[in-house]
Amino acid sequence: MDYEFWKEIHERGGIPAVQSALADLPDDMNADEAGAAAEVALKVIEDDIARINARADRAETRARELAEQTREVNQQLTEHAEGRVTG
Numbered sequence: 001m002d003y004e005f006w007k008e009i010h011e012r013g014g015i016p017a018v019q020s021a022l023a024d025l026p027d028d029m030n031a032d033e034a035g036a037a038a039e040v041a042l043k044v045i046e047d048d049i050a051r052i053n054a055r056a057d058r059a060e061t062r063a064r065e066l067a068e069q070t071r072e073v074n075q076q077l078t079e080h081a082e083g084r085v086t087g
Contacts (some may be wrong), residue, residue, distance in 0.1 A: 001037045006044040015045055 009021050018041050025034055 001040060003040055003044065006037075006041045010041075010044045010048060018045060 006018060006021075009017050013020075022038060022041055025037060029037075
């Protein structure tokens with residue numbers, strides 16, 4: 001049960017699939033093997049959370065950039081409109 005094994009399970013069904021697979025580990029599996037499997041499964045979930053957070057951070061940065069561009073365009077339009085009214 002290596003990283004790729006758990007990653008595939010996670011990609012197919014997310015955290016619930018990993019939880020289900022962990023619950024279905026054989027009862028006769030020794031504690032060290034079960035612990036190792038759980039650690040690798042947790043690493044897969046942590047990596048996915050990090051990926052999601054990074055994507056959210058990029059989206060937030062892009063949203064701020066777009067908001068700034070919108071403010072600049074609105075300012076330019078306001079200045080242009082004021083110039084037409086007074087000019």
